[in-house]
Amino acid sequence: MRKIYILPNLFTTASLFCGLLAIVNIFEGQYELACTLILISIVMDALDGRIARLTRTQSSFGLNYDSLSDIVAFGVAPAMLIFTWLQAISDASSHRVATGVSILFAICGALRLARFNVQVIKEERKKFVGLPIPAAAGAVVATFLTLWKSGLLFDQEDSFVFRLLPLLFIGLSCLMVSNIPYPSWKRIDLERRKPFDYLVAIIIVICLIVALWQFRPQILFLGFWSYVCWGILGSLLHLHRPNEETFSQAPRRE
8 A cells, every 4th residue: 555644634634524523513403513613624624735735745645635525524514504504494395495506516516626636736726716615615604604693594584595595505606616716825835934014914813813703703704705706806807907908909090
């Protein structure tokens, strides 16, 4: 059997463990704990790649193992959360909506990861092509927690919430398999020297998070959905730039 690197794969295993445990808690009705476990899995997923790059322990085994872990933690677990959520706030006739939306999310997540494994070497070093599946899962969890704290999570009388949520989740699914570029946190180089202002900015952000800890669902909601919208807005702005450049470079008639 070929040798593997232990340290980064331990973090990947921790991410997978949290994802599986989140699914178990969803079945048991412990939704808030399940959301917390998915968020922890997002942190573990971010650390395993960073550690692999810092220690130069990257491998094809780690890449594929990470994708298998991601489909469970960020594909299946959020899909189960979506299904349970939509089914609880809908009537019997809308059961198919909950089933279809949750399955679509998981399948698009799997397609996103498969494409990432193929394109990671050439195209996805500086940017992601399509919404990363951890960000999509984070947006689902942040929305869940925000509505949970506001008391609107399982409000069957609020038909607007039920009509909006499937559209949001379908939109996240489509963004994962789209060609919209998203900024990659892999470009953040923390091991090299940075200006002193970087350290001050990081400390200020940490202090703000601690001070506003009671509003963490709203902070997560704002953070994840800002990232989701960032790619869409950037893509829309990019569509107008070529037209402007072509117009400015067009030959003038004398």
